[in-house]
Amino acid sequence: MTSAVTSSDAAHILWNLCHYSEDIRAILESAGAVPAFIRLLKNGGPQEQEVSADSLTKLIKNGDPTSINQLLALLLGNSPNSKTHVIKVLGHALSVASLCDLVNTDAPAYKGLKALVQLFNSSDERTREHAALVLADLFTNRQDIYDGLVTDEALNPCIKILTSNNQGIATKSPQRLNSVSHGIKSKKMSKASYISEGDIKPLIRKAKTSQIDSAELAMAALANELSDPDIAAEALAGDIVSSITRVLGEGSLEGKQSASRALHQLLKHFPVGDVLTGGSQGRFIILEVIDSLNATDVDSPEFIDTLQVVSLLLRTKLGHSTYSPWSGLAEVSSSLDPLLHCLCEGPTSVQDKAIEILSRLSTDQPAALGDVLVSNSKSIGMLANRIMNSRSQEVRVGGTTLLICAAKEHKSQSIHALEASGYLKPLIFTLVDMMKQNSGCSSVEIEVRTPRAYRDRSNFRVGDDFDVPDPATVLGGTVALWLLSIISSFHSKSKITMMEAGALEILSDKLARHTNHDQAVFEDREGMWISALLAAILFKDTDAVSSSTAMSYIPSLSALFSSEEMIDRFFAAQAFASLVGHGNKEINLAIANSGTVSGLMSLIGHIELL
Template sequence: MPISSSSEPRDSRDPTSPAPSTSSSRSREACNLAEVDDPGSAMSTVARLLEQLHGSVTSLPEKEVAIKRLLELAKAKKDARILIGSHSQAMPLFISFLRSGTSSAKVNAAALLSALCKEEDLRVKVLLGGCIPPLLSLLKSESAEAKKAAAEAIFEVSSGGLSDDHIGMKIFVTEGVVPTLWDLLNPKSRQDRIVEGFVTGALRNLCGDKDGYWKATLEAGGVEIITGLLSSKNTASQSNAASLLARLISAFSDSIPKIIAAGAVKALLQLLNRDDDIAVRESAADALEALSSKSTIAKKAVVDAGGLPVLIGAVVAPSKECMRGVTCHSLQSHAVCALSNICGGTTSLLLYLGELCQSPRSAVSLADILGALAYTLMVYDGTDGKFFDPVEIENILVVLLKSHDSKLLLDRILEALASLYANACFSGRLDHSNAKKVLVGLVTMASDDVQDHLVHALTSLCCDGFGLWDALGKREGVQLLISLLGLSSEQHQEYAVSLLAILSDEVDDSKWAITAAGGIPPLVQLLETGSQRAKEDAAHIICNLCCHSDDIRACVESAGAVLALLWLLKSDSPRGQEASVKALKVLIRSADSATINQLLALLLSDSVSSKTHAITVLGHVLVLAPQRDLIQNGAPANKGLRSLVLVLDSSNEESQECAATVLADIFSMRQDICDILATDEIVQPCMKLLTSGNQVIATQSARALGALSRSANTMSKNKMSCIAEGDVQPLIEMAKTSSIDAAEAAIAALANLLSDSQIAKEALDDNIVQALTRVLKEGSLDGKISASRSLYHLLNQFPLGEVFPDYSLCCFIIHALLVCLSGISLENVTSLDPLDVLALMVMTKEGAHFSPPLRTAFLEAPESLEPLVRCISVGLPPIQDKSIQILARLCQDQSSLLSEQINRSQGCIDSLVSRVMESTNMEIRISSAITLISALKDNREDSIEVLEASGHLKSLISALIDMLKQHSTSTSLDIEVWKPYTEKSLFNCEQDVLDVPESGKVLEETVARLLSLICSSHPRSKVTVMDLGGVDIVSDKLASHSASRQDFSIHVNRLVPQAVLQCKNRPCGPSLYTVTSAAPPILLPWLSRIVSLVHRMPLATRARRPPRLIQDISPPLLPRLHGQWSIFLFAASHHSCTGWAPADCSWCSHGHCGAGSDEEVGLLSPNLMTAE
């Protein structure tokens, strides 16, 4: 009987078929069914029966029997319907019987077609077979049985709808089916109720809300017909008529006034208020929804007719009447939509229902209002665009919860609260929504003695501002929840363990409370016997407990949780497996054989998910294993490791990916086993996966190779001898892929293999530098470090010009390495690959062949030097030394920039002083001194203040003097330092000549220059130098160089300004005695001549600034002096304790003689003054 177009299955029996009652008919039916159960027998039976229908020798009665038997088979079994419908002669035969068979044969043929239409594919086949004309003819016959059969067949053949079936629609339109059906519904026709039901059902199937049938229907009095059918005594007709009315309203909203005038609203409300047929009520609600959505007049008509209480009752009817099914949900949905339309949206409906809940005088019972509110909260999706504060509804419900006076009201309030907290639109705007949702469920399941406590906890959580811990009563609440874990109801256990899981996430005190309340054993028991959800939450709680305290972790381990969690890995629940893995990784602290064997057994599982999670846990366990167990053949840990390698050959990509990832993690964390395990047996499976079509697998395999090749033995030249030239081609290709992650993994592996010269040559020829450059530009910090290590190996084996063919590439590499260096933590680091590469690049002699020189690349962005200065300031000595070597070679180019960076970095000067004093490498000590000179040159006062504040100034002077005592002849120092000498200019500050002096000369000149800067800027340091015998040492050095006239005359300009021109504003000038009385003998002849010359100058000339005065002195009158020594000697001895002049020095207007400014004294000027 066609009563609904819902997805609920219809009764497939022919409503007109007589019920068999004789024993012979029952036995015959049983025989037929037995034939169908055997596929071979069924096929032969169907073929035989169809052959009888087709045969010319078969008598008419025999054909009627054959078609009746086919009908019985089709009604009984789906397989029989398929066999019948798939036969090539079936449809023509059945249509033939419809046209020209006997009345009985026509009825049976129509019924057979109805049965075949139960299968969608066969329905289309029946429709296309030409059944419509004969069925319409049969529908117009006088026979009641024939009409019923034809009406049912038309209903069934149209049941699929025609919205997407253009051919079917064309057939129905061409044959005039819809007008014929409407004619049959004319009240004058007085059709049988069954026929009327099928006809209205067929119209419902055929008349969509966009079809063109409605205009003719309206003209033919369709509204009156439909409205009349709403009062029919046939429930199928009523249901179908209501659905037709909904379609009509959707297609022609102009028809609404006519529909209202015909009394449809009252009729629909009466149908909706019935309690005997859910399909009729669902269709009536559908029509009321359509009415209320299209017209304000219709909304008022529904309200005036008392529709709101009826619609609210329809929403709660399924739950009150304990009905289930799709039609029930459809009824509730249509009713809520109709209410929303009337109220102005779902948000307005919620507010209206909330107001009704508080109204003392309502036409609807409070329980029904709460039920409608619960359903509306459940389906609310926020699409009406109106703001709604869920706290408002929550407060109303909590007030009702506190004052409820019946079990029914409590259940309805809890149902509404559950819908509120479960709706994603509201949960994010309510505090503790997840905890409240679980607590509501727990209240619903609790016994009376526990329920009151839980209701109080819920109201406290909602209104009193308490957290879950305080609302439950702290430890008392935890004890209650632990007691609930032992209840027989699975759902009860689920709620209790879920609330404990939330507590363990939010409150640290709850973890010890759970332990103290004896919660660990029942939680472990739940892992073994609880529901899937309870197992998942129990695993989550155990993980939280183990993370909180080692003592709790020991309790959990002793309770046997490891084995229970391992069994949980076998479950089909992804959430349970993930929770188990997380808990096991926290719980397991040692690699015992039993655990490894259990995991190895799980690797044999057919479930890919279980296997991958077991691999993850096994990797965690193996990382904890001792080195001996991992490398010893036959040991459980070694078996586990080799089992992971075997998984790499698996045909399942998910398992391969997981195994490769775990192996990469193991080798990365356990470098102590890589040397021994880097064999063909392990390396080759990883190499094989590099060419896998799955990029993730290839990337993880490259990670494993990279970790294997990064041997703990850093002195090993080639970390994996089993990889030879040509084997690395897949890695090189991967380094060039578009995926930056894959490129980084490949470069990390190559970085440790490029120490082999043949592999490095292969990679360089294959343009690996381009891939390295890309990673330095786009990669992560780890990727950049790997690229730096690769460059280091290449530069160690090939000339700079072969690795970086042009200056622009060098500049980019330098800046990229400096940026990389700035992102690396220097804590406990003794080696930095980017720093090593920078050192190689700045030290190579090839750098000078670039135009401009490679050193200028460092200075193009002075702020980029900050990482090098930071390395000196906070790095460990090995890092400091490498950075000092780099900066020492940059000091001659724009030293003011370096000076600013060094002085600005806190601790940098102290670190440089420390390396001068403490390093055992003379090259480092000299480089540190050179860098200090750069710091002092342009920021002398600040630098001296830092040195003095550090308390190391005297120790630095002592170390420098000790350096002068050494005869450095074996140092490998190969840096360019200032040699202030030129043949072309007296004072040319821009043209210092670069040279690579002998090691001893570098030492002596650097120390003398630094001492002269210190002494000239810090008067008390002169006394320190004299006390430490510095003047005597320098005098000896100066005398030893006097034989070389050229070397003896470098820095006379430093002596003259300081010794002769210190007091430019005094007219008296220096006396011969003042200058020469305490001077070393080697200087006396030249000092005498200079002082005499100055005395003969006019006062105006003497008053000029020192640089101008010096230029006035004729070069031929000045002999060459060995500059560094003479400057330092004068700076140290002038006004020292031996004194060259009395305390009231006539050279100095201040009664003492300190160094003047750079401009006045010229001490730091590297210009040369020569005389032939």
């Protein structure tokens, strides 16, 4: 009795030391604590075995063959009777073993992994459950083993157990199922279903249970299966969306992530209007999905999956669905904060996805977006960075659109933020390069309006106070012109940078092609008067008028007076006003001889609201 008590006390003392510091653990390991605890794991009572297992997961750092062999002997031997703690420690040892040992068929690590898989054949239910949990953790921690070691032999029974009705593991399963699923997806493993056909309907019923833990467990399992269109159709017909909505609202973080993934799979197969049944449901889901980003690691695969769901929801046009995905965001301004955090703090893939999402809101919420963006000056610099460096045209156009939203409402703060970031000058060079594009974005989210729609909507004038239309309503290739117009109208020094970047030559060529009705550019009707607007602003600068390129604008601007659109003629007149305002005799003579005067005369006394 005294010996047993002394052994137990010693084990608890060592256990406490294991939790103290890395240096202490190194001393214990060098003193032979690992084999001592393995002996205690074999011969000790339940409490000593628990202490031993916990201590070994702290001490075993490299999965050495000797320790794995000893643990394998305990697993396959008669002692101890319960293999629960041995399974836990062996799983930990394998998680820190080298990949070479795990793939070497003669190595103890490989044999240990195979032994854990063989436990699925055990007659003891508890042993099978612990093996499933430990293997799921191993698959989660060692993504490098998916290429060859994680087979259907291991995954089928593992996922089968994790999705069972046993309440003892219900709370432990969702996160593991999520992680296993991401490993499967990242390594492009077999798409065969890991749940038998007869288990789908019970899973759908289980997802609707009143017990949220069980609902989450079923949701995690279904999220893995909905990539199959037939299963997705069956789940949709079984009203799985109501369960998704409930888990998003009441579930744990892992449950919400499973629900987001399940929704993501459904949206890949069906239009949003077929998945979401009403406006209130759509509003609730979009807010809950975005809110879950607050508690999710921005570098995790779950985070980008959740952003994909938001992106798919916001792709829906108002006329094609029964709900407005934007309405919830408009009513709850804080809902944009997670997306702003993505932009400011996320890796580039997350930043780009955030830009794509936010730019889709610019038609309905330009002022709100502008307020949110300038609330964190870092966002302005990040947008400029992605415009300059992203290879995605949608990201570059979307980022430019968002900068227009910010600069339209907060010119001074936006320009100062760009200057502070050091990106103002290189951004201008990038925007000038984007001017060469005739139609810069094929995204269906960019709505195109006619010049007449602008004319009916806004009043324009050259100078600091000109009004900018909602930026998402112009063609993608035109947003660069708009942003350059805003920058140059407020920040006079930027005109020099634009000229250095070749803006005058590119703009002249663009206007010439517009007025010659080149079909490739004629579809971009907004580009005609926006080009004239930018020319009017640039020609406020003496150096621009004195350049050799200035003379080439006169024929193109004169040709705009024959346009049927009043807005084209208006900005052509503004550009001529800027040109003649410098008193350059050569320029003024060329204008007088170009037929421009008759065009200007036609505007006198002409009243039309722009």
